[in-house]
Amino acid sequence: MSSNVTLRRCVSCRQLHDRCKLLRVIRLPSGQGLVLDQGMGRSAYLCPKRCCLEDARKRRRLQRALRVPVADSVYDALAQRLEPEAEKPLRQDEDSPSHAE
Known part of the structure; x- marks a missing residue:
């Protein structure tokens, strides 16, 4: 039996991930605002990586997916x-001063 994992696609990198591992942006049904994480309405998902967020902002991927303008405050949140x-671990060079000659 397979487990019931709900997959969603990141609007930026287009990779499929488990829904609970992605950031969710929801357009309210009235179209008068956006909320994060919970609620009813049109949704877009984004990987929790800086490169995906920057790409989504640069290429206006959230605006296209949600069909509304996305404010800078949403990107900041x-x-x-x-x-x-x-x-990244620091790389120690062979010529470091700690080596005895």
Whole structure:
């Protein structure tokens, strides 16, 4: 038996992901506003990655998917919910001063 995983597509990178792992932006049924995460209405999903958010903003992907203008405040709220970028480990060069000659 397969598990019931609801898949949704990121409007930016077009990858399929489990719905609970994506950020959701909802256009209210009245068309008078946008909300994040919960509610009824037309929805668009976005990966919680900075590159997807920047691409969606640059190429106006949320506006197209939701069919309404998206304010900068919505992008700012989404940016606060992004996954923290993984810190890259520092690479130690062979010529570092800690090596004895």
